Amino acid sequence: MQQAMRNEGLRLQNYNSRRVFSKSKSAPRYIDRLRRSASLKEAELQPLTYQGELQIYKFANLAGAYAVYDKEQALQYIGLSRKVDASITNHMQELPELTHAVKVFPVENPTKEALVDAWKQWVEQAVQELGSIPPGNAPGETKxxxxxxxxxxxxxxxxxxxxxxxxxIEQLVDQVVKTNKVVAFVKGxxxxxxxxFSFKMLQILNENKADYEVVNVLDEVHNPNLRDIIKTYSQWPTIPQLYVEGEFVGGADIVEQMNGSGELQKLLTKKE
Structure with missing residues (x-):
């Protein structure tokens, strides 16, 4: 599939665009609106975070083409995927500075041919609008x-x-905190x-190449009532929470401040 994308990127001028989806009467209103916006220019630009909350859930169970924009709303890349939410999450983790908002072109019957056709349609429109292929789709680009x-x-x-x-559960939390050097309690x-906020904390740990453990406070099957218990354990009212060397470090804002000052890196690399 990726090879098809690269090959077609060099032959856009020969492409005769066509519509590759049908309207579903049972689709949710949001998805139905996306399907009516086959034009890249007219498709709704969706920020990936809003008031600290991830918006990836909007693209759950979607297959299709998607366009990624940076914080200046400059188009960076057009991709295709059978799991749009997973692909966008991957870009947010690997290229956070370039992944701030997206447009999505859902494909209802996501065969390989239909996905590539949707992708070609948007890449061709991007070339017509911008005068060049998006930088992430340029020949030789791999990141x-x-x-x-x-x-x-x-x-x-x-x-x-x-x-x-x-x-x-409180005792189990204490064991986890005290037997692992770095532990992040997050939502998801x-x-x-x-x-x-959970995404931001994990992103900061990844940027620092930290070896860390994650506990999902939303997993009620394996971590019952942890969302409330961890707040009592730390005497801190919000999630996510970071612990290093058995000590509570802070929530997302504190971790971000410590990262900016260089204090977090020193803490993470401190020898036992």
Whole structure:
């Protein structure tokens, strides 16, 4: 699929654009509105965070073409995916400085041919509007399409999901904090944080190349009532929360400030 994208990028002038989706009467209003906006220029530009909350959920279960914009609303890349939300999340993690908003062109029947056709349609429109291929789609460009080979760590689960006896969740939290050098309690998973503040904290840890563990406070099956328990444990009212060497460091704002001052890097690299 990626090879098809690269090959077609060199033959845009020969493409005869056509519509590749049909309107679904049962689609939610938001998705239905997206489907009516086949034009790249007319499609709605969606910020990826709003008041600290991630907006990725809007693209759940969508396949199609998508356009990525930086904070100046300059088009950076047009991609295609059978899981648009996962692809956008990947770009946010690997290229955060270039991934601030998106436009999406859903494809209802996402065959390879339909996805490539939708992608070609938007790339051709971008060339007509801007006079050149988006920088991320330029021949030889790889950073937008390259995937990191190293597998992600799994989140720590406090229980096996079958209930516990003889020990409390508070005690399990204490064990996790004191037996792991760096632990982030966040909303969501390492790969798909569910709020902008959790995403920001994980992004900062990744930028510092920290070796860290993640606990998902939203996983009620394996971490029951953790969302409230961790606030009591730390005496801190918000999530995410970062712990280093068994000590509470702070929430998203404090971690961001410490990162800007260089204090966080010193803490993360401090020898035991």
């Amino acid at each position: 937008w399409q390259a995937r990191k080979a190293s597998p992600m760590k799994q989140e720590i689960r406090l229980t096996a999901g079958k209930g516990i006896t003889g020990i409390t 998973t390492r790969a798909q944080p569910q709020c902008g």
